Amino acid sequence: xxxxxxxxxxxxxxGFTYTDDGAAITITGYIGFGDVTIPATIAGKPVTTIGHDAxxxxxxxxxxxxxxxxxxxxxxxxxxxxxxxxxFPDSLTIIGNDAFHGCSRxxxxxFPDSLTTIxxxxxxxxxxxxxxxxxxxxxxxxxxAFYGCSxxxxxxxxKSLSSIGGGV
Numbered sequence: 001x002x003x004x005x006x007x008x009x010x011x012x013x014x015g016f017t018y019t020d021d022g023a024a025i026t027i028t029g030y031i032g033f034g035d036v037t038i039p040a041t042i043a044g045k046p047v048t049t050i051g052h053d054a055x056x057x058x059x060x061x062x063x064x065x066x067x068x069x070x071x072x073x074x075x076x077x078x079x080x081x082x083x084x085x086x087x088f089p090d091s092l093t094i095i096g097n098d099a100f101h102g103c104s105r106x107x108x109x110x111f112p113d114s115l116t117t118i119x120x121x122x123x124x125x126x127x128x129x130x131x132x133x134x135x136x137x138x139x140x141x142x143x144x145a146f147y148g149c150s151x152x153x154x155x156x157x158x159k160s161l162s163s164i165g166g167g168v
Contacts, residue, residue: 013042024048033059033082040066050076052096065089072099074119081105084128088112095122097142104128111135118145120165127151136160141168 010017010028016038017029025042026049036055039047046068056078063077067089074096077083083100085108092112097119100106107128113135120142123129129146131154138158143165146152157164 011043014039016042018042018047019051020045026051027054028052029054030058035062036060037064038066038069040068049073052076053078055080065092067091070094072096074098075101078102084108086110088115090114093117095119097121098124101125111138113137116140118142120144121147124148130154132156134158139163141165143167 010019015030015032016027019026019028020043025045025047027038027047028051047066048068049071050073052073053075056075058080059082060080061082063083063086068091069089070091071094075098077100078098079102081104083103084105087110090112091114093114094117098121099119101121101124103126105128106126109132111134115135115138117140122145124144125148127148127150129149130151133156136158139160140163144167147167
């Protein structure tokens with residue numbers, strides 16, 4: 001029975017650790033800091049996911065995300081205090097819980113029209129943000145997603161929202 005389950009073993013590429021499920025790559029960690037460009041492919045497969053805690057606590061000054069990315073998992077960039085701006089790729093659908101929690105220097109975010117979910121505490125404590133327009137594709141915002149974003153003076157919510165968590 002157990003032999004039928006896929007074995008995901010961490011591998012490395014250019015400072016990134018990752019797992020390969022046979023069809024796509026999940027970035028699970030990074031040994032560097034500063035300016036980071038996440039590759040679109042590794043070993044001929046698309047990088048579709050930034051895994052749990054992959055860059056948590058890393059000092060990143062800039063971040064370029066690939067057009068293949070569909071999911072940013074929980075705490076992926078938590079406490080990434082060096083980030084000041086971010087453009088999400090058009091392919092992104094999910095930003096997980098606490099994904100950018102504590103990224104206090106973020107002043108600019110660009111959300112794609114594909115985004116459907118912003119998780120709990122996703123941008124908690126990002127007090128550098130002043131204005132946000134969320135895409136029409138967004139259906140769910142988790143609890144406390146923008147809590148502590150004291151710099152926000154303008155937030156435009158789409159009509160598509162079916163769920164807004166507490167403390168947003």
